[in-house]
Amino acid sequence: MTGPTNKVVQLSRYGGPENLRTAEIETPAAGRGEVRIRVLASSLNYTEVLIRKHLYPQTAGLKPPFVMGYDVVGDVDQVGEGVTGFAFGDRVADMTVVGSNATYRLLKAKNLTRVPLGVDPAEAATLILSWMTAYQLLHRSAKVKKGDRVLVHGAGGAVGQAALVLGRLAGVEMWGGAFGKHAALIRELGATPVDYDKEDFTRVLPGGFDVVCDGIGEDGYRRSFAALKPGGLLIAIGYSAGVQAKQGMFSILSGIARLYLWRFLPGGKRARFYSINAMRVRHPEWFREDLEHLFRLLESGEIRPRVAERISFDKVADMHRRLEAGGLEGKVVLCPDLPAAA
Structure with missing residues (x-):
């Protein structure tokens, strides 16, 4: 692995928000069929409360520690061997289930959906x-x-x-x-x-x-x-x-x-x-087609998702508490470029 230090939100063990911690790990290099992205936005979803509490069937087999993050929008900063159709600087999105509360992450090029450059990355992330x-x-x-x-x-x-x-x-x-x-x-x-x-x-x-x-x-x-x-x-x-x-x-x-x-x-x-x-497993083409359609609706202003708050890494555990309590009328989005709160 090579590259700059990668800040991530890890779940150290299943349970409460206190088990979420910010860590620094090495940034992996893009392998064959992969791109590396610099993350711009990764929304926090109630589903991740279930993942954290070991109540989500799809992730039940994962053993902590692992990186949280169900969805991601970011810019391609490294292209692996064999990848066509994507280049440095392209803005892309993916649904990852885990791994996207990070500064950098790897994605399979075949799973990517292009994001129009004119839309807000945080708003785009809420659509995924x-x-x-x-x-x-x-x-x-x-x-x-x-x-x-x-x-x-x-x-x-x-x-x-x-x-x-x-x-x-x-x-x-x-x-x-x-x-x-x-x-x-x-x-x-x-x-x-x-x-x-x-x-x-x-x-x-x-x-x-x-x-x-x-x-x-x-x-x-x-x-x-x-x-x-x-x-x-x-x-x-x-x-x-x-x-x-x-x-x-x-x-x-x-x-x-x-x-x-x-x-x-x-x-x-x-x-x-x-x-x-x-x-998505049964119809991967539907996922790309439908997400592209939603991005077009966002770009044209026909839809306007509600972003309740944009947060830095140090606020993720607190926001999990708020998600679990309920009452938010909009999405919370992790934006890695935001500085830590004072």
């Missing part, structure tokens, strides 16, 4: 997990069409906000389920708020919804099924719900398995599980 999840669950999984009526649970969160905006752009009638404190934000995003404290979402729309997007999964998704119209579709979203952080791995996996068994229910109601990682 949350907005891609929202876009694909609406357009690839649910295949919504103009005039459909869709309920999104957890609408105050990053995926929920993105789904409301993208649904409105597609001509879909959107309802956002959240606690009352998020009602103004949901209206601002063009959707009808459903207040969990005051309303029974199963009775909000007579006849039921065409699609319910549920990243919470309480009560085994039964109430979300009850909110569907005959022939409606439930999309269960990944592992991102706060309630799942209180469950064990077995409970999470059991819930997913149950959805696969519930292919068709009385009244023609259907259930489908969406995982951004599983869909």
Whole structure:
């Protein structure tokens, strides 16, 4: 390995935010088929709370210490042998699951998506997990069409906000389920708020919804099924719900398995599980195509993701605490070029 010192955020052992530490390691050189990037932005996602707590199935086999960081935007600063189509200075993005809370990192060239130079890297980073999840669950999984009526649970969160905006752009009638404190934000995003404290979402729309997007999964998704119209579709979203952080791995996996068994229910109601990682494995071309589309929407100003705060390395552990507590109405983004807080 060679190159400048590489600052990273490592998880020393599974557990609380106190197990996140800033370390300095050597910077690896790009191998065949790889590029090295200088990281400009890497967003912090609630999913990383689950990774840190050893509750995320995809990373359950990793043994600490390892570097955190689910997504990344950066500039190519070294090109490995056999790489074509990318050159020094190109701005690129990737979804990495781990390893991107760093100053430098290696990426496989075949997985990269180009980022327009005119967009804010921090805003671009927010699209990679949350907005891609929202876009694909609406357009690839649910295949919504103009005039459909869709309920999104957890609408105050990053995926929920993105789904409301993208649904409105597609001509879909959107309802956002959240606690009352998020009602103004949901209206601002063009959707009808459903207040969990005051309303029974199963009775909000007579006849039921065409699609319910549920990243919470309480009560085994039964109430979300009850909110569907005959022939409606439930999309269960990944592992991102706060309630799942209180469950064990077995409970999470059991819930997913149950959805696969519930292919068709009385009244023609259907259930489908969406995982951004599983869909990327099956359809890698969709991932690049959809992310490029989102970057174009960002470049044109048709979407404007909310960046709650840009932070330096020394703030990552504190931000994990805030993520776990909930209530942020935007993404926190690690920007390695920012100086440490005083």
